[in-house]
Amino acid sequence: EAGVAQSPRYKIIEKRQSVAFWCNPISGHATLYWYQQILGQGPKLLIQFQNNGVVDDSQLPKDRFSAERLKGVDSTLKIQPAKLEDSAVYLCASSLQAGEYEQYFGPGTRLTVT
């Protein structure tokens, strides 16, 4: 089966610019996650979708980050405006359902903010 797809793989922007990431989960997976992984740290959950609804966005900096999952399939994560501390790898993952199901990760987007 095809894995989780993400694009772009790399992005370099200047601070205060905006950027968007795209994720296509595994077909049939109801739950989609966006994680931020700063170098040397574990992934930190930013937002979790169940189909097209948000079930947890408690760690999403809502003043600059937004995400949507229209039609319950693909998802986009946007940062506007970017700050230097947003430099990280943004990982998308999906699972059949929320809970005790394996999360399959995409290759990630490495964002560098200068």
Place this chain on the structure above:
Amino acid sequence: GENVEQHPSTLSVQEGDSAVIKCTYSDSASNYFPWYKQELGKRPQLIIDIRSNVGEKKDQRIAVTLNKTAKHFSLHITETQPEDSAVYFCAALSGSARQLTFGSGTQLTVLP
């Protein structure tokens, strides 16, 4: 919310030796504990998981143990090989949204 602490942050072992990585968690309601392996520049991949109704689980050279009373769980890798070199993350599942909280990772290096 849940807090997961992982030790050590780096671990070097000789090929063929065993490696042990330990994690503690704070939320007694957490009931699922996966371990992920992340090779340099690659995506995290699940290698083993354990549920709270089980004390130990084995899969070939990998085993995980869980002590619910003490709120800690450990990853054991026996007969280590150079291809085991990677960063390993533990995680705990909790919360109303059933979200994973990850540890900070352990860089395992297996020396030939």
